[in-house]
Amino acid sequence: MNVFSVDVEEWFHVCGVGGGLAPDRWHALPSRIVTTTARLLDELDAAQVTATFFVLGWVADRYPELVGRIQTAGHAIASHGYRHIRVPELCPAAFSADLSASVRALQMAGAGAITAFRAPEWSLNTRTPWAFDELVAQGFTVDASMAPVRIVGRTSYPRQPHCRMTAHGTIVEVPPFVVDRLGQVVPLGWGWALRTWQPRRVLRAIEQANRLGHPAVLTVHPWEIDDNPPRVRLPLRLHFAHYVRLSGFVDRLRILLRTAPFSTLEQVALAASSS
Numbered sequence: 278m279n280v281f282s283v284d285v286e287e288w289f290h291v292c293g294v295g296g297g298l299a300p301d302r303w304h305a306l307p308s309r310i311v312t313t314t315a316r317l318l319d320e321l322d323a324a325q326v327t328a329t330f331f332v333l334g335w336v337a338d339r340y341p342e343l344v345g346r347i348q349t350a351g352h353a354i355a356s357h358g359y360r361h362i363r364v365p366e367l368c369p370a371a372f373s374a375d376l377s378a379s380v381r382a383l384q385m386a387g388a389g390a391i392t393a394f395r396a397p398e399w400s401l402n403t404r405t406p407w408a409f410d411e412l413v414a415q416g417f418t419v420d421a422s423m424a425p426v427r428i429v430g431r432t433s434y435p436r437q438p439h440c441r442m443t444a445h446g447t448i449v450e451v452p453p454f455v456v457d458r459l460g461q462v463v464p465l466g467w468g469w470a471l472r473t474w475q476p477r478r479v480l481r482a483i484e485q486a487n488r489l490g491h492p493a494v495l496t497v498h499p500w501e502i503d504d505n506p507p508r509v510r511l512p513l514r515l516h517f518a519h520y521v522r523l524s525g526f527v528d529r530l531r532i533l534l535r536t537a538p539f540s541t542l543e544q545v546a547l548a549a550s551s552s
């Protein structure tokens with residue numbers, strides 16, 4: 278019924294910031310991805326949950342054994358792009374090149390066919406319709422990028438999995454979980470809302486969605502369960518997204534993983550495409 282997913286990127290893969298976190302500095306920053314992803318794999322194993330891992334091509338190139346480890350644990354490998362650049366900042370040709378570079382890196386690391394994509398910072402949506410065409414042209418069948426919230430998306434976007442027509446055929450869009458709260462749309466499936474809400478409240482919201490036949494798509498990053506994440510100065514919105522209530526998140530997540538029923542992205546997409 279529900280989907281658990283992981284965007285596999287380092288703590289320093291923050292969109293739109295330069296300075297010490299600029300891409301030309303990434304090679305010199307302390308890597309945390311192997312230990313934090315391993316910890317997530319342990320949690321998923323203990324909860325017997327199968328997830329989809331949207332792995333950044335940059336990570337796959339440097340840690341191909343990590344991709345193998347995720348696959349061996351029985352999870353699906355998908356693409357999170359190569360350089361973690363928001364889609365509107367790329368021209369169609371650059372998006373195409375970034376996407377194919379990510380697929381190449383994942384396959385060099387031992388992954389099979391890559392058919393699902395999530396854009397960095399939920400940045401693929403109706404503002405870049407050509408990007409859906411490119412995904413299908415490169416063999417993708419599922420996108421999980423369109424967030425029905427303000428700032429990174431629009432509240433008018435569909436909240437349920439659905440098919441979208443492109444120039445090259447259809448693609449299934451599987452949006453992240455949101456709920457209405459005090460007149461606002463809250464991104465309960467990821468980020469600050471998922472970290473901040475008590476597990477019983479998240480579970481109640483998931484149960485309510487499931488009762489209506491709607492799946493809840495949850496997403497975490499390995500850096501969110503880091504015991505000791507490196508701290509850097511970020512603009513207020515990003516500071517909030519990256520640092521609010523990290524403490525104890527792994528314990529709250531464990532409750533969600535062991536209580537909510539999870540299916541796979543593939544199953545949820547299949548149900549959407551056949552309905």
Ligand SMILES: [Zn+2]
Pocket residue numbers: 284286290357361396397398
């Ligand atoms: Zn990302």
